[in-house]
Amino acid sequence: MSVDETEAIDAFERLGLTSYEAKVFIALHQLGSGTARDVDRVADVPRSQVYSVAESLEERGLLEVQQSSPIRYRPVSLEEAERTLQNRFEQERERAFAYVDEVKQDSTGEETQEDIWTVRGRDRVDDRVLDLLSRAEERIVFGTRLPEFITEPVERALESQAAEGVSVLVVSRVESIRTQFEHLEGVTVDSPPQSRTSDQRSGRIIVVDDDTILLSVVDDDGCETAIWSAGSLFASVLVQLIEASEEVHESSSG
Numbered sequence: 039m040s041v042d043e044t045e046a047i048d049a050f051e052r053l054g055l056t057s058y059e060a061k062v063f064i065a066l067h068q069l070g071s072g073t074a075r076d077v078d079r080v081a082d083v084p085r086s087q088v089y090s091v092a093e094s095l096e097e098r099g100l101l102e103v104q105q106s107s108p109i110r111y112r113p114v115s116l117e118e119a120e121r122t123l124q125n126r127f128e129q130e131r132e133r134a135f136a137y138v139d140e141v142k143q144d145s146t147g148e149e150t151q152e153d154i155w156t157v158r159g160r161d162r163v164d165d166r167v168l169d170l171l172s173r174a175e176e177r178i179v180f181g182t183r184l185p186e187f188i189t190e191p192v193e194r195a196l197e198s199q200a201a202e203g204v205s206v207l208v209v210s211r212v213e214s215i216r217t218q219f220e221h222l223e224g225v226t227v228d229s230p231p232q233s234r235t236s237d238q239r240s241g242r243i244i245v246v247d248d249d250t251i252l253l254s255v256v257d258d259d260g261c262e263t264a265i266w267s268a269g270s271l272f273a274s275v276l277v278q279l280i281e282a283s284e285e286v287h288e289s290s291s292g
Contacts, residue, residue, distance in 0.1 A: 071112035181209035182242035200224030
């Protein structure tokens with residue numbers, strides 16, 4: 039991978055170094071070792087700043103100091119520097135998430151029971167769909183007109199839940215989608231009512247048990263947006279309305 043110096047400095051900054059620290063570290067690897075004057079010659083860092091920056095890099099474990107006159111600096115090997123920065127990143131990550139874990143509110147608490155959430159972007163909707171499917175205890179209804187929404191992880195999740203005894207129904211007017219699931223044991227396939235017109239913006243619908251639902255639409259650019267709710271009165275009522283609509287249609291067509 040070809041990376042220029044500006045991109046490398048930006049990357050080091052994202053790893054926690056300052057711009058000057060990154061420049062001095064790079065300069066010393068270019069030199070092998072050197073004095074503040076040497077670093078000033080090859081790096082865009084004022085010589086007066088090199089001393090304090092080098093001291094900071096020494097504290098980080100990224101360079102060694104030779105007490106000579108003038109003082110010389112030598113960077114640690116790239117392998118050692120990489121391990122040092124990786125360990126620092128892991129420590130900071132653990133510290134940050136440990137704190138958030140302590141202060142977070144339980145998402146199943148009473149105060150969030152009526153929440154309706156919006157998710158944008160295909161990958162994020164995929165993740166939410168898989169999460170909701172994994173929560174099913176009794177039944178799943180999965181409907182879509184778009185074959186690309188039947189990813190391998192979704193197919194595996196539906197098959198796995200069916201094997202665990204969960205009732206799984208896949209609904210689609212697209213024959214290839216129905217065919218894809220016909221061979222899966224425990225999975226039932228069906229078509230939507232013929233009277234229902236196809237909506238070219240509809241994405242997918244997932245119903246899990248009696249209190250979880252996800253509905254998505256796809257815009258003209260192909261971007262998917264979904265709303266979902268789990269364990270809420272809103273979800274329960276919406277599921278009941280959808281089922282009542284299906285029952286009315288079946289009785290009228292019969």
